[in-house]
Amino acid sequence: EVQMVESGGGLVQPGGSLRLSCAASGFTFSNYAMSWVRQAPGKGLEWVSGISVSGDNTYYGDSVKGRFTLSRDNSKSTLYLQMNSLRAEDTAVYYCAKDFHNGDWYPHWDCWGQGTLVTVSS
Amino acid sequence: EVVLTQSPATLSLSPGERATLSCRASQSVSNYLAWYQQKPGQAPRLLIYDASNRGTGIPARFSGSGSGTDFTLTISSLEPGDFAVYFCQQRGNWPLTFGGGTKVEIK
Numbered sequence: 001e002v003q004m005v006e007s008g009g010g011l012v013q014p015g016g017s018l019r020l021s022c023a024a025s026g027f028t029f030s031n032y033a034m035s036w037v038r039q040a041p042g043k044g045l046e047w048v049s050g051i052s053v054s055g056d057n058t059y060y061g062d063s064v065k066g067r068f069t070l071s072r073d074n075s076k077s078t079l080y081l082q083m084n085s086l087r088a089e090d091t092a093v094y095y096c097a098k099d100f101h102n103g104d105w106y107p108h109w110d111c112w113g114q115g116t117l118v119t120v121s122s
Numbered sequence: 123e124v125v126l127t128q129s130p131a132t133l134s135l136s137p138g139e140r141a142t143l144s145c146r147a148s149q150s151v152s153n154y155l156a157w158y159q160q161k162p163g164q165a166p167r168l169l170i171y172d173a174s175n176r177g178t179g180i181p182a183r184f185s186g187s188g189s190g191t192d193f194t195l196t197i198s199s200l201e202p203g204d205f206a207v208y209f210c211q212q213r214g215n216w217p218l219t220f221g222g223g224t225k226v227e228i229k
Contacts, residue, residue: 045158045209046220047211047219062217106213107213109166112165112166114165115165
């Protein structure tokens with residue numbers, strides 16, 4: 001069974017940092033590009049960041065560019081999102097999501113984790 | 123940035139009725155559009171990719187059409203489990219964007 005489990009969310013003060021992890025299983029992680037998508041409470045979906053199969057290419061939404069860093073460890077089937085300089089508007093449930101097709105960068109997502117809540121507040 | 127405008131915001135229908143949801147892009151995204159279903163407290167579920175292709179295990183009552191700037195998701199006969207929020211998403215232009223969603227509620 002394909003599964004992704006996010007962890008690392010929590011309460012952090014404005015300006016603080018947090019690292020999210022997404023542990024994948026049930027598929028060949030190294031064959032798929034991955035992304036993070038977030039959803040503020042009661043709001044819609046926002047794509048945050050994506051990474052290629054090898055990890056050589058990373059992509060960011062304008063709202064997080066320069067503050068967030070995405071990486072992956074294919075040997076551990078794990079995705080990481082380092083979030084720095086956090087702001088109140090970063091408060092959201094963060095989902096990791098798997099590309100539908102294998103190979104590089106096909107950002108429609110057929111498998112999502114359960115999400116981890118990040119709250120930025122003093 | 124490509125803005126995806128979904129309409130209507132809310133659709134009130136009864137089980138068995140046909141639902142037609144619209145997603146309009148501010149510029150062409152070719153056929154690079156997906157539809158997702160989201161229920162309360164759950165992650166989104168991929169229904170349609172590349173405008174008209176059903177995702178794995180998605181029932182035939184869900185269909186997608188359109189290209190360029192105008193797209194439609196049709197649910198031919200609503201079942202109780204179909205009452206949810208539906209989002210469109212494009213991968214044709216940077217950055218990747220989602221529509222604001224259409225809530226399909228029980229009338």
